Amino acid sequence: MLQPWLPRNPRAACSLVCSRCHQALVLQQRPRIARRISQSISFRSSRWLQTESASSADPVPLRKQLKQEAKALRARKRQTKQDEEASRRGWELTVGIEIHAQLDTEAKLFSRAATSTSDIPNTNVALFDLAFPGSQPEFQVATLLPALRAAIALNCEIQPVSRFDRKHYFYQDQPAGYQITQYYEPFAKHGYVDLFDYDGIAPEDGSRVRVEIKQVQLEQDTAKSQEYPPSMQLLDFNRVSHPLIEIITLPQIHTPATAAACVRKIQAILQSCGAVTTGMELGGLRADVNVSVRRRDEAPGTHQYHGVGGLGQRTEIKNLSSFKAVEDAIVAEKNRQIAVLESGGVIEGETRGWTIGSTETRKLRSKEGAVDYRYMPDPDLAPLVIDPGLTAQLKETLPTSADDLVELLRGPAYGLSIEDAKPLIELDDGARLEYFMDVVDLLRILQQDEDAKSVDRLGRIVGNWVLHELGGLLTKGELAWDADRVSAPSLAELIDQLHRKHITGATAKLVLTMLFDGDQRPIRQLLEEENLLLRPLSRDEYVALAETVMSQNLRMVEQIRTKNQVGKLGWFVGQMMRTGEKGRVEAQRAEEVLRELILGS
Known part of the structure; x- marks a missing residue:
């Protein structure tokens, strides 16, 4: 047009x-x-x-008009989404998850080849990995240890005897024509993972959800394939027989956000116990999700899913590589299934794929079952027997779980908010949490002569300095965590000086920056040599400083008095601190004097 x-x-x-x-x-x-x-x-x-x-009567700026139109468009989209959700409240979503995680081992599961996948393609390969005739699998006992740590951390029951099966299918990434796994008798069963509101579960799921784990099984990974359209595909067998664990949950999740939170929580657990080296971001963990829907008012049917009846026909979405992909793919598949059923169609049991940025899942193939895979016991591998003493020893050496750490940090010992506790646990593989605890312990020693109520707040104070002040300097400099930049004793002494009002908050931040940039002087020496110790102003000096700042901004003073715009007092406090002698103006005293002069309170 x-x-x-x-x-x-x-x-x-x-x-x-x-x-x-x-x-x-x-x-x-x-x-x-x-x-x-x-x-x-x-x-x-x-x-x-x-x-x-x-516009001649009441002109509207173009920028404002565009903003109004964009706001109206967002409102229409939001209303459309709400209407769609309302129309689907009669449907119940059910999700089960299968997570494949690469174990942190030096050797492969059934050969002595190295597990490194970053080397030149097809260089870390044994004869068994390529299915050479006559080659036999040799179970590498060391691969069991990280698998056991993972299963114990997921609250599983370790089975004293487990066995390996062959899962048959023909694809170029599996040269033997079968994958060795543990389908019938896995090494771990009956676990669970607890998800809390701070883990990011959906609000409608409440404050806590427990997702049960059916089993954890050992299996070998397949080759890595790289497609080059239109017809070329290259294979790298370095990854063949890399040790995997497959974690299978029961279908007990009913919201996409909670499903993504479950994958995120399991990854964090696996990393904290040293079972894996990388997560989803580097391809070390992949998730498949099984999705089904049914009407809430519908009588239980006969569909079976992992032994649980009454659910709709499920479809499986394969190889999701991010938490967002898990959530988005479930939403898309849920909407597709509801649309099919509402139009009188039937859901087919099938395997589907997902592309990042898409809005729809796509069919890959019809869903295989146990019969299609022709599972059979592997005749070349003996049963796996696990000594209960080994399990008990590993339980004792596992680190404290993230949930227990959250409870500890939020408790009376430290008094942190969940917003501070979570980052401390998750950042830098626990190194920042260890630093935080060291600073708190040292500060408590320095504050022994203070009252107990004051000491109780030390955890929150240190948390703010470690996460926000020191963390902000790291972010600004685009630097990785390094506890030696500002040692724990130096930060503890700096906070002690501030807590005793020997320096102001602004001075403390200045000194922290100096330490961060490499100043090696002891805190007390640095404060004295730089003349940074607080020499408190008298009341008359505060009043004179406040009156000077007020006289230069009479209009703002009048606004505070007549319109009760108390928030603008902070601006005057800032002006007093800039105008006054460096390091001598205390923000709290400055605000008190300003309130008295401007508001008479």
Whole structure:
């Protein structure tokens, strides 16, 4: 469609454009097209004139108009989404998750080849990995240790005897024609993972959800394939037989956000116990999700899923590589299944794929079952026997769980908020948490002569300095965590000086920056040599400083008095600290004097 050209000054030239330029274009078209263009021009011209008439009375800036239109569009989208959700409240979503995680081991599961996948392709490969005739699997006992740590951390029951099975399928990434796994008798069963509101579960799921784990099984990874359209595919067998654990949950999740939170929590548990080296971001962990829907008012059916009846026909979405992909894929598949069922269709049991940025899942193949895979016991591998003493020893050496650490940090010993406790646990593989605890312990020793109520707040104070002040300097410099930049004793002494009001908050931040940048002087020496110790101002000095700042901003003073804009007092406090002698103006005293002079309180 032709677009009318509008000059820079449309008020002066609108009629000229409409009556001459576009009229000339219309005459050159066929009659029917000419009528449509003429009608379009007439409509746009009248709309333009109406806009001009309205704007002449009450002009609306273009930027403001665009913002209003964008806001209206967001509101319409939000309303549409709410309407869609309302129409689907009669449906219940059920999700089960299967997580494949690469174990942190030096050797492969059934060969002595190294597990490194970052080397030149096809260089860390044993004869068994390539399924050479006559080659036999050799179970590497060391691969069991990280698998056991993972299962124990997931609250599983370790089975004294487990066995390996062959899962048959033919694909180029599996040269033997089968994958060795533990389908019937896995080494760990009956575990669970607890999800809390601070883990990011959906609000409608409440404050806590327990997701039960059916089993954890050992299995070998497949080759890495790289497609080069239209018809070339390269294979790297370095990854073949890399030790995996597959974690299978029961179908007890009913919201996409909680499913993503479950994958995120399991990854964090695996990393904290040293079972894996990388997570989803580097390809060390992949998730498959099984999705089904059914009407809430529908009587339980006969569909079976992991032994749990009454659920709709499920589909499986394979190889999701991020937490967002897990959530988005479930939402898309839920909407697809509901649309199919509401239109009278039937959900087919199938395997589906997901592309990041997409809005729909896509069919890959019909869903295989146990019969299709022709599971059979592996005749070349003996049963795996696990000594209960080994399990007990590993339990004793596991680090404290993240949930226990959250409870400890939020408790009376430290008194942190969940917003501070979570980052301390998750950042830098626990190194920042260890640093935080060291600073708190040292500060408590320095504060032994203070009252107990004051000491109780030390955890929150240290948390703020470690996460926000010191963390902000690291972020600004784009630097990795390094506890030696500002030692724990130095930070503890700096906070002690601030707590005793020997320095102001601004001075403490300045000194922290100096330490961060490499100043090696002891805190007390640095404060004395730089003349940073607080020499408190008298009341008369505070009043004089406040009156000077107020006299330069009388209009703002009047606004605070007449309109009760108390928030602007902070601006005056900042001016007093800039105007006054460096390191001598205390923000709290400055605000008290300002309130007295301006508000009479």
